[in-house]
Amino acid sequence: MDYQDIAADLESVLITEDEIHAKIAELARRIETDYAGEKLLLVGVLKGAVMVMADLARELHLPIEMDWMAVSSYGSGTQSSGVVRILKDLDSDLHGRKVLIVEDIIDSGLTLSWLRGNLESRGAESVEICALLRKPDAAKVIVDVKYEGFQIPNAFVVGYGLDYAEKYRNFRDIGVLAPHVYA
Numbered sequence: 001m002d003y004q005d006i007a008a009d010l011e012s013v014l015i016t017e018d019e020i021h022a023k024i025a026e027l028a029r030r031i032e033t034d035y036a037g038e039k040l041l042l043v044g045v046l047k048g049a050v051m052v053m054a055d056l057a058r059e060l061h062l063p064i065e066m067d068w069m070a071v072s073s074y075g076s077g078t079q080s081s082g083v084v085r086i087l088k089d090l091d092s093d094l095h096g097r098k099v100l101i102v103e104d105i106i107d108s109g110l111t112l113s114w115l116r117g118n119l120e121s122r123g124a125e126s127v128e129i130c131a132l133l134r135k136p137d138a139a140k141v142i143v144d145v146k147y148e149g150f151q152i153p154n155a156f157v158v159g160y161g162l163d164y165a166e167k168y169r170n171f172r173d174i175g176v177l178a179p180h181v182y183a
């Protein structure tokens with residue numbers, strides 16, 4: 001599959017690479033103000049958040065640390081199973097740390113509401129969330145997101161880290177996957 005074939009599997013491009021980068025810069029300025037003088041721990045949620053994490057971390061003019069967790073509730077489908085599994089845990093001790101969870105998307109909200117509770121229970125001083133995308137119409141639980149990029153319609157999207165069956169993560173824009181791909 002070459003890069004042009006990826007575009008053929010999309011119904012439409014929703015957010016371009018340039019729009020993503022402008023939004024991440026905007027979020028970074030707010031985060032810098034809010035955490036000035038602090039040592040922030042960014043927790044990226046594998047694998048979808050890899051691109052947001054890489055771009056956000058480099059945009060932040062703050063002394064940050066990065067750690068990663070892998071949790072999965074989707075498997076290879078387009079619907080959340082609601083059951084969150086830890087596939088890879090953090091290396092860091094969270095006691096007294098200011099933690100910012102970095103995510104690509106909040107869909108049902110099940111992953112992040114579970115994850116926030118899990119990290120808070122480890123003694124972090126604060127746990128906030130930065131998510132590039134949120135689908136308000138898909139929410140099954142309400143998640144309080146301090147740094148939100150874009151609100152998007154309730155459609156399955158891919159690109160910029162987001163996958164369908166592990167594909168399309170390297171597409172640079174974010175687009176709506178054409179239903180013929182998963183029908």
Ligand SMILES: O=P(O)(O)OC[C@H]1O[C@H](OP(=O)(O)OP(=O)(O)O)[C@H](O)[C@@H]1O
Pocket residue numbers: 045046047048049071072073074075080103104105106107108109110111112162163
């Ligand atoms: O709000 P929710 O309905 O819980 O969905 C959001 C979660 O689903 C996706 O991860 P996925 O489980 O597909 O793993 P991945 O990041 O490896 O693709 C996404 O990256 C979020 O972590």
Ligand SMILES: [Mg+2]
Pocket residue numbers: 048074162163164
């Ligand atoms: Mg996924």
